[in-house]
Amino acid sequence: MTLTERGALRGCIGHVAADRELGTVVREMAVAAARDDPRFAPVSCEELSSLALEISVLSEPTPLPAPVAPERIVVGRDGLIVRRDRHVALLLPQVARGYHWGPEAFLAATCHKAGLPPDAWREPATEVLTFQADVFGEGDA
16 A cells, blocks of 8 residues: 655555455554654554555465566566565566666665665575556556
């Protein structure tokens, strides 16, 4: 679930496991994005009318074989998950497109979000997975 306020990120929290009904997850993530994203103060009642919601329903993640070949990542279609030990991060497909990143910059940003060095995706101990997302936002027909 991604919340934006006048086009600026206001909160983003998700749930990757397919272990609950979609409606339940959407409701829980909307609340979590509004109050639990550590990068932002909780959303106030006064802000509610200026928020836009975007829901990304993810496909099952697919591991990329090591060594990771950046050319296998399609910017705008693929999202990334990077995992190593307790370090995990996920960036949605629309993030790379929005920042005009190529595959290597997308990999580096995902590693950075996980608290890893930007080139950690090159190391065999780092698992990289791709996924796709069906994205629904306010104003979609």
